[in-house]
Amino acid sequence: MNHSKSILISSGDVLDNFDHHFRVIAGPGAGKTYWLTNHVKNVVKHSSRLNPVSKVACITYTNIAAEQVLNNLGECVDKVEVSTIHSFFYKNIIKPYASHLYDELGNQLIAVEKIDGHEEHNPSFKKIESWIGEYNPDLKFLIYQENGKKISSALSHLTWEVESSGKCFLDVPKEYRLPKKLKKSYFDYKKLYWQEGRIHHEDVLYFSYRILCENPILLIFLSAKFPYIFLDEFQDTNPIQTMIVKMLAKSGSTIGVIGDPAQSIYSFQGAKREDFLDFYIQDIAYYEIQDNRRSTSKIIRLLNHMRKKGPVQQDCIRNEEGECVRVIIYQKIDDVFDNLTPESDFCVLTLKNSFVTKLKSTSQDNCLEIWDKFKNLDYNRQIFYYHLSVAIAYARQHRYENALNEFLHVFRPNHDGELREPLKGQIPSPLLSRSIAISVLEHVLDLEPFNLSLYRVNESLFSFLSDNGNKYGIFLKKIAKGNFKKFSESVLFSNLVSGVKLGEDLGYIRTIHKAKGAEFKTVFVYLHDESHLNCVLNPDLENEDDLHRIFYVAFSRAMDNLFILTPSLSPENWESLKGLNLEIEIYESIEAEHEYIPKINNRVNRSLLDFF
């Protein structure tokens, strides 16, 4: 990587010449997304290469980021296609051209007439059974019990790799060892899904790449439709994505990639930060932004310390010293939250999803157990209420389209082609389904259901659907006497909503990966193990392993207050932290040192529960 070639810019700068390829490197809070949004507007307003049917493609890493960019595009919005890379390739390559893909026998690879989006790969037992049964019958004994779980877990991590020749193949990460014989037929395993029109997220890049390689004329079409293609968070690009982007550059699109190598945290999904660092297309211009507009000086000093080996030491644009970074040794995590939770705009970040679940359940009634109990008592009704609860959780975040799509699941027919219980009646048409879903969701939200029992919500829905019986043609089963009635009277609807998992969870306790691109006034970084303090004591952001970069991303989400919560602190680590010449304050327990609490939040009586 040659940084001497980089030109320093600021996030407020506008490029005069936007018809060349570029790469922007900048640290957290530098204004990359801010700059990109303005750059897109500038291109839309002034480019002579855009015509009535062409658009700027602006690729973001998550749907949430796409929504944020869209909201800031103003009047340019119609000339820009903002989406994630998967949605972009699905819409522009796979959906229209999947019929061009054939297997080695010349048969169509995917049942195109059945394709309906792309989904997470959750291996099904039936597929594993028929795959091993057909291709490795001698290994059939492996699919049961613990071995079966291992196979399923390994397959859920199947990713596409690329050979230097450009040929793609499927593999699972090294830690998931499977018998070598199985490796030869991963493709056949995947075919079982494709033949049902089911495409997994990871297949989207592979199919797009194959379609474009086998039909190069489509590259010309795509470049004509998208003369400009800009990609945010490119440090997490996947090699197949990089190859496609370079092919599109050759066919005429102007490519811009933006990112921060120190924030590359998706190697487990095949991301290669070197692809960003070494990104080269002829006549590419390299830019760098050295500002940090998000955080206070004290937080930025910690970030610069972690980043000292690599490029980009950041300057604090806010010019505020701010509060010290605080390391808190917790005994009971609940105490920390009870005492430190600020009024608003905070987030607790954890390394793993299981910690999110654990932390949520320490601060809530055990909502997950409630769902388990629900399932055992009335399986079908549990499925109905799960979809409803997820939909309501989305609606609370004003993500109404997600809410609607979630609730529409309840109108899907069962194996006998009938409406699933507890609904009764005719399967509504797609249009009527949408209309019923909107009315039901509005009705439930109007009920202000969070302090109501599940029983009361069900009664109200029962009456609502009965009153509209002529219009909708569907009804809800009443809750009869018995154990389930008792359960439904004892469970608050709010507990059900708190226990659901959203696709892109925007709760106040999230994994660090889900906080990518976000910022909060106060950030708590929860370490479940003291050894993770090593990312502060001996930072190594260039390491092959993502771990130190993951914590760097976590710390860099904080605008004003950063708390690092550790379960223990050895005397050596205590001394080392103190000796770092960083303004870090250490608290052995919050009760002992509570005088600083009012500075943060005027000690509030709210617990995290109030924020779900």
Ligand SMILES: Nc1ncnc2c1ncn2[C@@H]1O[C@H](COP(=O)(O)OP(=O)(O)OP(=O)(O)O)[C@@H](O)[C@H]1O
């Ligand atoms: N030129 C600017 N003027 C005013 N505010 C700005 C400017 N540039 C960025 N900001 C603000 O600074 C904050 C950080 O910007 P942004 O989220 O774009 O940074 P980023 O580089 O994408 O961060 P990260 O990589 O950490 O996600 C945001 O609140 C943004 O609105």
